[in-house]
Amino acid sequence: MQSYEERLTAPRSWWFIAFLVGVATALILLPFGTLPMLGGLIGGAAAAAVVVSAYGSVRVRVVAGSLVAGEAKIPVSALGAAEVLDRDEAAAWRTYKADPRAFMLLRSYIPTALRVEVTDPQDPTPYVYVSTRHPEALAAALSAVRAQ
Numbered sequence: 001m002q003s004y005e006e007r008l009t010a011p012r013s014w015w016f017i018a019f020l021v022g023v024a025t026a027l028i029l030l031p032f033g034t035l036p037m038l039g040g041l042i043g044g045a046a047a048a049a050v051v052v053s054a055y056g057s058v059r060v061r062v063v064a065g066s067l068v069a070g071e072a073k074i075p076v077s078a079l080g081a082a083e084v085l086d087r088d089e090a091a092a093w094r095t096y097k098a099d100p101r102a103f104m105l106l107r108s109y110i111p112t113a114l115r116v117e118v119t120d121p122q123d124p125t126p127y128v129y130v131s132t133r134h135p136e137a138l139a140a141a142l143s144a145v146r147a148q
Helices: 012-032 034-055 087-094 135-147
Strands: 004-008 058-063 066-069 072-075 079-085 103-105 113-118 127-131
Touching: 004 135, 012 034, 058 135, 066 127, 072 103, 079 087, 079 135, 087 113, 087 127, 113 135
Parallel strands: 103 127
Antiparallel strands: 004 058, 058 066, 066 072, 079 113, 113 127
């Protein structure tokens, strides 16, 4: 069985922005003295880093016959055809083609995605949209699990 695992980490520029939030907090606290300024630098940067880390800590996996995307765990038996989405198609499915009932694991900094139909008649979700840097590999892993 071919397995798949990917962690959708935030880009490096977001970590720089987290540092800049700390600098901005330090500048706001500068009139109160050096110690509050240093506390603002450390506290502001740490708080922004926690937000960036939490947003970038989502994992996409195919394990034990299921697609695990963030908090969602969907059995591969309930999934249908997978469609690899390039940059333009992924943008279209994130915007004007999107169905509000769909499960969407979106990361704006990842241009490609995989869209997988949900075939379970009990589930009102029409499809699963998963941002991934390697949509072909994810589709292959789903096909390998389905073939078993």
